[in-house]
Amino acid sequence: MSAPSPVLAVRGIAKSYGGVRALDGVSFEIAAGELLALIGPNGAGKSTCFNIVNGQLRPDAGTVHILGRDVTGLPPRRIAGLGVGRTFQVAAVFPSMTALENVQMALIAARRGVFGFWHPARRIAREEALALLEQTGMGAQAERPAAALAYGDVKRLELAMALAGEPKLLLMDEPTAGMAAGERREMIALVRRLTRARGLAVLFTEHSMDVVFGHADRAIVLARGRLIADGPVDAVRRDPLVREVYLGGTRPGREARP
Numbered sequence: 441m442s443a444p445s446p447v448l449a450v451r452g453i454a455k456s457y458g459g460v461r462a463l464d465g466v467s468f469e470i471a472a473g474e475l476l477a478l479i480g481p482n483g484a485g486k487s488t489c490f491n492i493v494n495g496q497l498r499p500d501a502g503t504v505h506i507l508g509r510d511v512t513g514l515p516p517r518r519i520a521g522l523g524v525g526r527t528f529q530v531a532a533v534f535p536s537m538t539a540l541e542n543v544q545m546a547l548i549a550a551r552r553g554v555f556g557f558w559h560p561a562r563r564i565a566r567e568e569a570l571a572l573l574e575q576t577g578m579g580a581q582a583e584r585p586a587a588a589l590a591y592g593d594v595k596r597l598e599l600a601m602a603l604a605g606e607p608k609l610l611l612m613d614e615p616t617a618g619m620a621a622g623e624r625r626e627m628i629a630l631v632r633r634l635t636r637a638r639g640l641a642v643l644f645t646e647h648s649m650d651v652v653f654g655h656a657d658r659a660i661v662l663a664r665g666r667l668i669a670d671g672p673v674d675a676v677r678r679d680p681l682v683r684e685v686y687l688g689g690t691r692p693g694r695e696a697r698p
């Protein structure tokens with residue numbers, strides 16, 4: 441039996457901004473159930489790579505396939521419609537709505553047309569929204585306005601909202617940014633559990649090496665637009681080139697110590 445096709449396959453992507461070569465022939469894959477960290481020093485090309493996968497940027501060369509389908513250059517809405525969810529560095533929730541209503545809105549948005557236009561929003565998909573809040577550890581906060589939630593809980597809420605679209609691939613831009621160390625570990629452990637339980641493929645960028653090496657399955661490392669390592673986190677942590685990039689002359693990222 442042949443191996444199932446990867447959820448995400450990136451092949452030879454390149455991108456320049458004027459004279460700056462931000463990405464140069466980068467290739468990698470993610471399988472279902474895998475938590476993959478995209479790391480590298482500041483300016484290495486992480487955001488550029490992320491934005492090519494989510495459709496915000498078109499690569500100069502190379503391809504992006506999602507579940508075997510070529511999505512290179514498709515706009516973000518089309519890519520989202522193919523089973524790609526995302527969370528943002530700055531959380532995107534409606535502050536005046538409760539946590540529950542935020543997830544209900546996400547469910548409605550994910551299933552445009554399925555719910556009747558006249559249907560009162562507060563009754564729509566209540567049970568489903570509550571289940572998602574339970575899964576992200578937010579069940580007890582369901583009736584609180586998002587504006588009253590602690591920062592870490594807003595990030596969990598955002599995760600519940602991203603899951604409302606039943607993504608196959610989840611893109612997370614620094615999911616633990618701004619959190620205290622303990623909270624960061626809890627958050628990424630939650631993402632890891634959900635990755636396994638749902639057979640999700642997750643690509644995340646992260647500056648905290650504790651988070652990456654403690655919880656990711658695999659890490660890919662960019663330096664000056666090139667992929668310099670791709671492997672299980674323990675192997676990447678020991679990789680001499682990775683150590684040189686982080687400990688050597690290039691500007692390291694925050695907490696950049698593999």
Ligand SMILES: Nc1ncnc2c1ncn2[C@@H]1O[C@H](COP(=O)(O)OP(=O)(O)OP(=O)(O)O)[C@@H](O)[C@H]1O
Pocket residue numbers: 457458460461462480481482483484485486487488489693
């Ligand atoms: N819109 C742009 N115009 C010109 N140069 C850009 C643009 N966006 C990024 N760059 C350059 O491309 C390179 C890669 O940037 P990118 O933001 O992808 O890196 P990064 O790894 O995400 O960095 P950071 O960790 O600092 O966010 C850098 O040299 C950056 O200055």
